[in-house]
Amino acid sequence: MRFLADECCDFAVVRALRGKGHDVLAVSEFETRSVDANLMDLAHREGRILLTEDKDFGWLAFAAHLDSAGVVLIRFPSHSRKQLGEAVIQLVEEHGDRLSRAFVVLRPGSVRISAIPR
Numbered sequence: 001m002r003f004l005a006d007e008c009c010d011f012a013v014v015r016a017l018r019g020k021g022h023d024v025l026a027v028s029e030f031e032t033r034s035v036d037a038n039l040m041d042l043a044h045r046e047g048r049i050l051l052t053e054d055k056d057f058g059w060l061a062f063a064a065h066l067d068s069a070g071v072v073l074i075r076f077p078s079h080s081r082k083q084l085g086e087a088v089i090q091l092v093e094e095h096g097d098r099l100s101r102a103f104v105v106l107r108p109g110s111v112r113i114s115a116i117p118r
Contacts, residue, residue, distance in 0.1 A: 073103070
């Protein structure tokens with residue numbers, strides 16, 4: 001699968017997905033101080049699911065109705081960060097076919113998948 005990890009996405013996620021052969025473009029490797037709407041556009045144009053820990057992307061997807069290939073909002077508290085990479089891999093392996101055009105909230109032990117309105 002193809003992903004775009006925004007600047008606030010823990011790099012453990014990038015490493016874990018790349019380790020499993022996924023195509024992950026990490027914003028922190030090519031840009032600083034990115035604009036959320038521009039990242040949504042880039043991910044959409046390139047068919048990449050956006051990985052983020054920034055709740056603003058929910059607003060962009062649902063209220064601003066920006067086109068999206070999909071968004072995974074990662075909500076892991078500090079005491080659960082060690083499981084983050086494995087949790088994202090498990091999400092992709094178990095729900096990969098449902099991530100496209102979806103807004104996903106990933107928490108320790110919990111996944112919520114909602115369709116993004118067109």
